[in-house]
Every structure is written in structure tokens, then in C-alpha cells.
Amino acid sequence: MALLFRQLFDRESSTYTYLLADTETGDAALVDPVLEQHTRDLALLDELGLRLRFVLETHVHADHVTAAGLLRERTGARTVASARGAPCADQHVGHGEVLRLGAHTITALATPGHTDDSLSYAIDGMVFTGDALLVRGTGRTDFQNGDPRALYRSIHEVLLRLPDDTVVYPGHDYKGFTSSTIGEERRHNPRVAGKTEEEFVALLNGLDLPPPKRLAEAVPRNRACGVEA
Amino acid sequence: MALLFRQLFDRESSTYTYLLADTETGDAALVDPVLEQHTRDLALLDELGLRLRFVLETHVHADHVTAAGLLRERTGARTVASARGAPCADQHVGHGEVLRLGAHTITALATPGHTDDSLSYAIDGMVFTGDALLVRGTGRTDFQNGDPRALYRSIHEVLLRLPDDTVVYPGHDYKGFTSSTIGEERRHNPRVAGKTEEEFVALLNGLDLPPPKRLAEAVPRNRACGVEA
Numbered sequence: 505m506a507l508l509f510r511q512l513f514d515r516e517s518s519t520y521t522y523l524l525a526d527t528e529t530g531d532a533a534l535v536d537p538v539l540e541q542h543t544r545d546l547a548l549l550d551e552l553g554l555r556l557r558f559v560l561e562t563h564v565h566a567d568h569v570t571a572a573g574l575l576r577e578r579t580g581a582r583t584v585a586s587a588r589g590a591p592c593a594d595q596h597v598g599h600g601e602v603l604r605l606g607a608h609t610i611t612a613l614a615t616p617g618h619t620d621d622s623l624s625y626a627i628d629g630m631v632f633t634g635d636a637l638l639v640r641g642t643g644r645t646d647f648q649n650g651d652p653r654a655l656y657r658s659i660h661e662v663l664l665r666l667p668d669d670t671v672v673y674p675g676h677d678y679k680g681f682t683s684s685t686i687g688e689e690r691r692h693n694p695r696v697a698g699k700t701e702e703e704f705v706a707l708l709n710g711l712d713l714p715p716p717k718r719l720a721e722a723v724p725r726n727r728a729c730g731v732e733a
Numbered sequence: 734m735a736l737l738f739r740q741l742f743d744r745e746s747s748t749y750t751y752l753l754a755d756t757e758t759g760d761a762a763l764v765d766p767v768l769e770q771h772t773r774d775l776a777l778l779d780e781l782g783l784r785l786r787f788v789l790e791t792h793v794h795a796d797h798v799t800a801a802g803l804l805r806e807r808t809g810a811r812t813v814a815s816a817r818g819a820p821c822a823d824q825h826v827g828h829g830e831v832l833r834l835g836a837h838t839i840t841a842l843a844t845p846g847h848t849d850d851s852l853s854y855a856i857d858g859m860v861f862t863g864d865a866l867l868v869r870g871t872g873r874t875d876f877q878n879g880d881p882r883a884l885y886r887s888i889h890e891v892l893l894r895l896p897d898d899t900v901v902y903p904g905h906d907y908k909g910f911t912s913s914t915i916g917e918e919r920r921h922n923p924r925v926a927g928k929t930e931e932e933f934v935a936l937l938n939g940l941d942l943p944p945p946k947r948l949a950e951a952v953p954r955n956r957a958c959g960v961e962a
Contacts, residue, residue, distance in 0.1 A: 513909035515744070521909075544908060551921045679773060680742035680750075682911060692780045 505607040507628050508552065511673065511682060512545065514538040517568035517718075518676045521545065522632055525554045526606020533558040533605055534581075535625060535632045536675055537571035539730050545571065546578060556581040558603060560610070562634025562675055563622040564589050564726045566648060567716040573729030583729055586614070589621035592729040597623070599662075613662050617655020618643030624663065630671045631686070637663050638674040639681035642695045645708045647719065652708035656701045664690050734836040736857050737781065740902065740911060741774065743767040746797035747905045750774065751861055754783045755835020762787040762834055763810075764854060764861045765904055766800035768959050774800065775807060785810040787832060789839070791863025791904055792851040793818050793955045795877060796945040802958030812958055815843070818850035821958035826852070828891075842891050846884020847872030853892065859900045860915070866892050867903040868910035871924045874937045876948065881937035885930045893919050 510523040517538065523545070525532035532554035537545055549556055556579040559572040563586070572583040573592065584603065585593035597603070599614035605627070613624040615636040622643075625632045635643030636658050645652045663672075668687030691697055695704060716722070725732070739752040746767065752774070754761035761783035766774055778785055785808040788801040792815070801812040802821065813832065814822035826832070828843035834856070842853040844865040851872075854861045864872030865887050874881045892901075897916030920926055924933060945951070954961070 511911045513742075513911065515909060541909060551917070677742075680744060680770060682740045682742065688780070 507608055508532075508554075509630070510548070512541065512548075514541050514568065516540065518678050519565075519568050520673065520675060520677065520682075522673060523548065523554075524605060524608075524610070524627060525552070526608055529606035530554050531557045531606045533560055533603075533610065534571075534575065535560045536562055536565070536634070537575060539569040539571045539574065542571040542574050542578075546575070549579070555579070557605065558610075559583045560603075560623075560625055560632075561585040561589060561593065561726075562624065562632065562636075563619045564648065564723055566719045566722050567676075568718065569722055569725050570730040573731035576729065577731075584612075586612075586621040586623050588616075589623075590727045590729055592727065592731070615658035615662050617645055617651055617653075617658045620649035620651070620654070622658070626666065626670070629667075629669070630673060631663065631666055632673050632675075633663060634675040637672060637689060637693075637696075639672065639677055639679075639684040639689070640693050642693075642708075643675075644711055644713055646711065646713065647715065648723065652705040653701065655708065656704045659696060664696070736837055737761075737783075738859070739777070741770065741777075743770050743797065745769065747907050748794075748797050749902065749904060749906065749911075751902060752777065752783075753834060753837075753839070753856060754781070755837055758835035759783050760786045760835045762789055762832075762839065763800075763804065764789045765791055765794070765863070766804060768798040768800045768803065771800040771803050771807075775804070778808070784808070786834065787839075788812045789832075789852075789854055789861075790814040790818060790822065790955075791853065791861065791865075792848045793877065793952055795948045795951050796905075797947065798951055798954050799959040802960035805958065806960075813841075815841075815850040815852050817845075818852075819956045819958055821956065821960070844887035844891050846874055846880055846882075846887045847877075849878035849880070849883070851887070855895065855899070858896075858898070859902060860892065860895055861902050861904075862892060863904040866901060866918060866922075866925075868901065868906055868908075868913040868918070869922050871922075871937075872904075873940055873942055875940065875942065876944065877952065881934040882930065884937065885933045888925060893925070
């Protein structure tokens with residue numbers, strides 16, 4: 505009943521995809537797979553003798569297109585998203601809902617703020633935080649119903665209440681970090697440590713970032729699970 | 734006496750750096766740190782309250798410049814390399830030599846072939862293979878005294894003799910893989926599975942790759958631990 509875990513990277517969009525599997529039953533899940541990497545990911549599933557049961561989306565992405573729909577077509581996996589997320593998903597989950605992966609339990613955590621549909625997923629001492637909490641950073645909140653107050657609460661009232669040694673696996677990284685821990689982010693994340701809600705909101709509202717390059721294309725496609733409408 | 738482990742990536746050269754530390758004593762080691770990432774890596778050591786004891790080089794790199802000398806200067810760490818490797822190293826280790834990291838033991842494994850000085854390092858069910866064994870690939874053997882026969886033997890007679898569930902952490906990856914296992918590479922690495930020594934040698938000798946962009950600069954600098962001569 506060991507949990508197989510594998511972190512995968514898409515260099516073009518700096519996106520992390522995560523493979524989880526129960527080694528006994530062969531049941532597998534992919535968190536945030538990227539369309540352009542579907543060949544790599546299907547080959548890995550095949551080599552490891554795994555059956556893809558779930559594609560878990562942390563949110564409707566604005567910077568890359570999901571492989572969810574294509575993987576569903578090829579493997580019969582169920583695509584999972586927030587009720588506020590992609591309408592195409594087979595299963596919409598809310599805060600605290602669980603999915604069984606063999607003998608393991610994946611718990612969905614509602615962590616809105618980067619987008620209103622943002623979920624994190626917790627399993628076996630790990631949490632996949634999507635774009636809510638990044639290593640020494642957070643997602644931005646200036647499109648797709650982003651809301652810095654909601655993000656502040658998601659971080660402080662949901663994610664930072666996990667045990668300090670919970671390993672944080674982010675949806676992206678741009679500096680070469682692959683993981684962190686809840687305790688480490690509590691103490692060293694410059695958007696978290698010592699920041700009041702008002703300071704956080706002012707910081708996020710003042711970022712003035714250019715829009716993601718693929719926003720106009722990616723959002724509608726991801727609402728359709730990456731399949732052409 | 735838990736082992737802290739962190740994988741770090743340099744996107745420019747696709748190099749993985751690894752941080753290892755005994756959480757009780759705070760003694761830390763970095764495998765293959767990259768010069769341009771020294772600020773990130775020193776900040777991480779500082780935030781985690783770690784003292785850098787060792788910089789472990791898997792070999793004299795041809796594609797990036799090491800941070801070893803700079804980290805030695807800033808932290809007092811000892812730089813470690815093969816006897817055939819960088820003359821600047823404080824400690825030259827051979828096959829089977831061990832280093833103590835708090836309560837943990839790092840074992841050097843001679844795995845020549847990509848270069849004649851290539852070492853792997855094993856600790857706690859993990860092996861850092863440098864450019865000897867990559868995920869579904871191997872290093873090339875066409876410069877720095879590379880030798881495909883030596884690499885074949887390093888892979889088959891050293892690395893593949895480790896337990897199948899040993900986690901393989903490579904020195905580079907270009908496809909977004911972050912790790913593998915010995916068993917997985919035995920079965921699915923196209924340069925390993927079902928390949929005789931003669932087939933492997935012919936394959937490596939026929940690769941016809943362009944030289945690494947930074948070869949002329951990187952090799953002499955790395956022989957001096959990355960510090961300008």
C-alpha cells in the first residue's frame with residue numbers, strides 16, 4: 505500500500521504535474537497534467553503499469569492547456585475540479601470531499617483567491633497547492649475572479665493549519681524550487697510571514713503584472729478540459 | 734535524525750542540485766551546486782538553519798560552472814570530488830569511501846564513463862547519479878576522457894546492483910522528469926534495457942552530438958572549483 509509519487513515539470517509554462525498511485529492496486533491520479541506532455545505522461549503510466557483513475561485540476565489554468573480531456577479519452581479517467589471550475593469535469597468536489605486512490609485518501613481543500621475555483625489536494629502528508637501557495641510566493645489575484653482577501657484566508661485558515669511538516673508541492677515554480685513545507689512557508693514566505701491581511705491585499709493589488717500570455721486561449725479551452733470546443 | 738532532502742533546478746543548464754541535511758545536527762551537503770544559483774542556495778541554507786559541511790561534485794561539469802569554491806569561501810564547507818576530478822577539491826574520494834553527515838552516511842561510488850572522474854553518491858535509499866545514469870537516458874561519452882565501455886560497466890556493475898527501489902536522482906533532465914528508481918531504469922531505460930555492451934558502445938559512439946556550449950569555459954573553471962584562476 506505504498507504511495508508512488510512522481511513530480512513532473514513542463515518547462516515551457518513552468519508547471520508541475522504530479523503522479524500519485526497506490527502501488528498495490530495500480531490506481532493512479534495526475535494533478536494538473538499539461539497537454540503538450542501527454543505523451544510523456546501516458547508512457548510513464550504504461551511503464552509503471554498504472555491505471556489512471558483521476559485527473560485532478562487545481563483550477564482553470566490561464567497559462568497552459570490541460571491534458572485532462574485527452575487523458576480521459578485515452579484512459580477512461582474521471583476528471584475532477586471544483587464546482588466553480590471547468591464545467592466539463594466528470595466530478596465536481598468541494599471543501600473536505602475525499603477521493604479514494606486504492607488504500608489512500610485524497611482530500612480536496614477549497615483554497616480560492618488566485619481564482620475562485622482553486623482547490624488544493626492533500627494526501628499522505630503532502631499537499632498540492634496549485635497556484636494558491638507557491639514556494640516563497642503565492643499566485644496572483646488579478647483575473648478569473650481572483651480575490652486577495654480570499655487568498656489570504658485560504659492560506660492562513662486552510663493551508664497553514666496543516667501540520668508544519670506537510671510537504672508543499674506547488675503548481676508552478678520559476679526559481680528552481682521543487683517543494684517546501686508548511687512550516688517553512690509560514691516562517692519564510694515573504695507574502696505570508698508577518699504580513700497582515702491588509703498588507704497582503706495591498707501587496708497583491710499592487711503587483712501590476714502583465715497578463716498571462718495564453719489567457720485568452722487557455723481559459724476557454726480548460727473549461728472544456730483542454731479539448732477543442 | 735530525519736534526513737532533510739530538497740531537489741533544486743537550474744533552468745539555464747537543466748542541472749539538478751540536491752540539498753541533504755541531518756535535521757538534528759543541522760549538518761548539510763549540496764550535490765552539484767550551480768554558480769548562478771548560489772544566492773538562492775545560501776538563502777535556503779540560512780532559512781533552514783543549516784551549516785554547509787560538504788559540497789559534493791559528481792564530476793567536472795562541461796555545461797555549467799560549479800558554485801563549490803564560492804560556497805566554500807562563504808561557509809567553510811569542504812569540497813569533495815574524485816581523485817581524477819577537480820584538483821581544487823579539499824577531499825578526493827574513491828569508490829566506497831564514506832562521508833558522515835550527522836547520523837547519516839554518504840557513500841561515494843565510482844561510476845566513470847561520462848567522464849573519467851564521475852562519482853555517484855548514495856544515502857538513505859537514494860542515489861545521486863550525476864551524468865552517469867539519467868531518467869530514461871545516460872550521459873554522453875565523447876569528451877573529457879569519456880568511455881562508453883566504462884559507462885556500461887558503471888551502470889550495470891555499480892548502479893544496477895543497488896536495490897530496485899533505490900530512488901535515482903539525476904544530474905540533469907531535459908524532459909521534466911525529476912526522479913526514477915533503479916528498477917524502473919533497469920526495465921525502461923532505452924539505453925539499458927536489453928542492450929548488450931557492444932550495442933551500448935555503438936549507440937553512444939554514434940550519437941554525434943554538438944559539443945556543450947560552455948565546454949571550453951566550464952572545464953577549466955570547474956577544475957578550480959568555479960573560482961576564477
